[in-house]
Amino acid sequence: MLHEDVVGRIRAILLDGEIPPGARIPERELCERLQISRTPLREALKVLAAEGLVQLLPHRGSRAAKLTDKDMRDLFEVCQGLEALAGELACERISDAEIGAIGTAHDEMVRHYREGDLIQYYRGNRAIHEAIVAAAGNPALTGLYASVTARIRRARYVTPMTPQRWALAVKEHEAILNALQRRDGAGLSHILRAHLRHKREEVLQAGFAETEANDLGLRIA
């Protein structure tokens, strides 16, 4: 199906930042680039608007969603809640094999931490959280989590990570894995909340920096 594919491709363009937040989305240009007519493109844009990645302005076109610092904090709070819920549910349902896989992923992530490879560390970090969400066995939750993380993904990766914060995050991840292995739902929920709260603080700082950069970029352009 064409329009499904289009949604994915535009989503990728937005998440890659190729169209930066706040920028206009030129229908005509995208139509040429994707070799489609305006009808499926517009359908895709409306789907993405429902997801929160695109803002539609009546008679003034669509723009890549521009998130304020407040928006970002709100989304992180929701993300925190969803991860905590996933952790609790996962403890009730997770299999030994899944715990083993997450343990392996964790060890890999720690290795990237020791090697100082932030990109790979983030990748592993994300994989672990996604594995926990998947282990909850709740597709509705998985879908919402995917939607929320997609909206904050870009900010997540511009986070300036200090050695102290990084060490803390790794330590928290040890505790997460531990609680999972003990299948301690309440404890895991608690840790995940604290874990994301720390992340949130990081991202808020990054958010300010990025906002300034964007403003600057807009003025230059």
Add this chain to the structure above:
Amino acid sequence: MLHEDVVGRIRAILLDGEIPPGARIPERELCERLQISRTPLREALKVLAAEGLVQLLPHRGSRAAKLTDKDMRDLFEVCQGLEALAGELACERISDAEIGAIGTAHDEMVRHYREGDLIQYYRGNRAIHEAIVAAAGNPALTGLYASVTARIRRARYVTPMTPQRWALAVKEHEAILNALQRRDGAGLSHILRAHLRHKREEVLQAGFAETEANDLGLRIA
């Protein structure tokens, strides 16, 4: 804007159950009824599909989303998580005035309970939960909560309520209000989880009943 309006109208049609879950959505018919062409209708259907209210089948049209019991339980779990999160956040931010308003709504709900007016009781119940979510001051959370509750709303109201369960629900609501007034976030979160867990059990039973009814309806039709 036309298509925005169309989304709302079709959503209402679906939530009213005028097009029952699992039934085909006839484009042609709806176009005539809403006096619009197929383009905005199809845009609206894709938005509703992104919301989870409509299922799109390639080259086979769209159907009103048919939720399995598993889907229902999943959504209730997510709803539980969001309400618990909202409760925690609300405790940090809620004003005395908002607590007062919720207290008033609570008293009203209890009055409807005493009068045995289940419909009005449900209405008040929903208003309270929505007020708590609103008090969290997190629009992203509010939006997701609205989306999730929309999908389970119909099931919520077909719940067969026994006197015992009803009494328990009212009691739990007393505890919710109490925790809010004490601004005890952790406690409120705990209560809300238990509160919805009880509800979930009710709805699961109702879910089975409704499924049978739908099957029957499909066979007749």
Add this chain to the structure above:
DNA sequence: TTTTACATTTTTGAATGCAAAATTTGGGAT
């Protein structure tokens, strides 16, 4: 020189048209 009013252009929003896929219908064979 600046501002405002108007015309032109561009872009958005919705309707229509057309090709492909699926469902339905009718005929024939078993």
Add this chain to the structure above:
DNA sequence: ATCCCAAATTTTGCATTCAAAAATGTAAAA
């Protein structure tokens, strides 16, 4: 009479077209 296969009809998906709104550019007046 039932089952199966093919043709006709309906419906879906996308492209194109048309109308309306906004942006832009120009010219005239203050």
